[in-house]
Structures are given as C-alpha cells and as structure tokens.
Amino acid sequence: MKTTLNNREIEYAIRKSTRARNLRLTVNCDASVVVTVPRYFFGMYKIERFLQAKASWVLRKIDYFKKFGNRVRVGESRLGHGGRREYKKYREQARALIAQKITQLNQTGEFVFNRISIKNHKSRWGSCSKKKNLNFNYKIVFLPEHLAEYIVAHELCHLKELNHSRKFWNLVAEFVPDYKEQRRALKRVVF
DSSP states (O other), X not given: OEEEETTEEEEEEEEEESSOSSOEEEEOTTSOEEEEXXXXXXXXXXXXXXXXXXXHXXXXXXXXHHHHTTOEEETTEEESSOOHHHHHHHXXXXXXXXXXXXXXXXXXXXXXXXXXXXXOOSSOSEEEOTTOEEEEEGGGGGSOHHHXXXXXXXXXXXXXXSSOOHHHHHHHHHHOXXXXXXXXHHHTOOO
C-alpha cells in the first residue's frame, strides 16, 4: 500500500493479527512500515487517518533507519536484527544480570514471582503477567547498568500494581527516585 505523509510518499504493509485489539504501527530496522490491525478490520480510511496522525513519528523513524541501516545502537554495542544466534549467546548473561538486580532490589523479599523468562522481544524491555511471571529482553545486557536496574525495578513493581497508576509510579520511585529520567533515556534507545 502507498500513502503520502507530509508530502512524502511511503509504502506500508498491513498485517492482520488475531491478538491485536487496536491499530499498531511499526517501523522496522530496514525502514519498512507495518500497520497491524485486528483480524476482522476493514476500515482503510481509519488506517489512513492513523498514519496521518503519526506522520512525523513515522518519517522520523524511517529517516533514522535509512541513515543507520539495519544496525542500531543499544548501549555501547552494535546489534543487527538480534537473531537467534545472538539471543542464545547473551540469554544466560541476561539471566544472571537480572537475577543479580532482583536480589539487590528485593532484599526484603516483598516481591514474590513465579518465574523469570529471557525473551527476544522486538519492542519491549520487559513485562509482568497476571500469573506473576517476569519476562525480560536479552538485550538488557547491552544497556548501561542504571537503565537495566530501572527495567527490573519497573517489572518488580508490576507484581504489586499491574498497571501504570500513580500508586505504581510511587512504588517505582521508592527504588529508582529518578525514574522519569531513566524512562526518557530508555525511550532514546533503539532496538
């Protein structure tokens, strides 16, 4: 599909997903644009409106990836697409780092979790499920230590508050007082 954003013509693909509840926009490392839609979604005009609303973000990401190609900077290391070989190579290192951070942050033992999984996520650093499973991106090993600590603290706090309410952020602030600064820094990191 093609559209014009701020007088620039771009191509994009539409991906239907059974898991999608809303429209989601992705600009990949190769500068390709993908709009993910719910499985039974037929509103092309809504997709067009969605793209127009996100035009400056989309163009900024396209320009970034065209400039740096498929190599993006994470911490001090250069990563390609984060393939299977790289994932296997760094998975246990990530597990050890996360275990160390959890031990430091959970000295009182107030955070009880079921298990820790190390994943190869494309767009998130961590998550916490209702079943109290903690999931982390293996690329956490490439981040500066203070950002890795923020991610672990953030997910631990989700064990008590499964949302991003004021109560949740107050809890995060107990562990990472400058969490707002850490969040901003993390948003500047590209996978």
